[in-house]
Amino acid sequence: MIKNSIRSIISLLMIFVLSANIYAEEIIFDSFENAPIDYTAETENTGAAKNASEINYKETASDNIVPERQYVTSLNGVPIIVAKQKVDISSEFSSVGPIKKYVVEPRGYAKVSKKGILVGKKPGKITINAVDTSGNIVKTIERVVYQPRLSPMTATKIGEIIYAEDYLKGDSDYLYKPTRWSISKSLATIDYQTGKIVVGQEGKHGKAAVTVYYGEGKNAAKYKATLNVKLPYLSVTKLTMKAGTSKKIKLYNAPAGVPVYWDSSKEKVATVNDDGKIKAKREGKCEITARAGEYEYTCKLTVKDDD
Secondary structure: OHHHHHHHHHHHHHHHHHHHHHHHHHHHHHHHHHOOOOOHHHHHHHHHHHHHHHHHHHHHHOOOOOOOOOOOOEEOOEEEEEEOOEEEOHHHHHHHOOOOEEEEEOOOOEEEOOOOEEEEOOOEEEEEEEEOOOOOEEEEEEEEEEOOEEOOEEEOOOOOEEEHHHHEEOOOOOOOOOOEEEEOOOOEEEOOOOOEEEEOOOOOOEEEEEEEEEOOHHHOEEEEEEEEEOOOEEOOOEEEEEOOOEEEOOEEOOOOOOOEEEEEOOOOOEEEOOOOEEEEOOOEEEEEEEEEOOEEEEEEEEEEOOO
């Protein structure tokens, strides 16, 4: 009797537990089916991956990637020449006999020497007529004169990369491929093929001429612009003072919005305040450092006794 009662109680308990599990599963399933989908986590992960991808691209771009550009060599089937470049077109007229002169229309847009050397002057489409010794036009060709313009560039960071072609514009929307590039000073290096400029790690500041060439040798057209390297620098990098005297030094071209912190390597020898004012205290040597962002600029200081 007692055993049968126990068995009945156990059976009831098992039925209750099983029913509770089924009911709980139904609630969870129903909640999942009807709940709005939350994309927050997925969006955040995607965003993080995107940012990582952008960072990797920037790092790679500083070393290897040069922006792709679309170049043209002709416009509506008419070959392009660059203003100021000397182009030999005499072979174009070799089949028509002796040429007395070449006449360019419109006038003033280009000139052609008796030897057939064409030099463009103004941007636009031109017609070149070959005139024989009898005064007859024996052949006509067309060209488009392209007038490039190179704008000034400014760099403010060590290792900064500038793509010079970003500052190269033509008289129209199209771009004619340069032959090579050069730079006049060692403030930066330049890739002679792509025009990629990298500001030097030496921290030199000043101005340099960037030149783009179209053509080779004496026949090349040259266009120049200034690269202004405005890196931060101290007004003095080596200084001798007498004990008891004061002197203010400056950090020029400090990045906008970046605080400058001053520090002395030996405050018993000299101290420096937040404005760069040095107070020499006693004989010895130390370094006065200005910190702006990730960069440091140092002045070597020698203090002598006031005797």
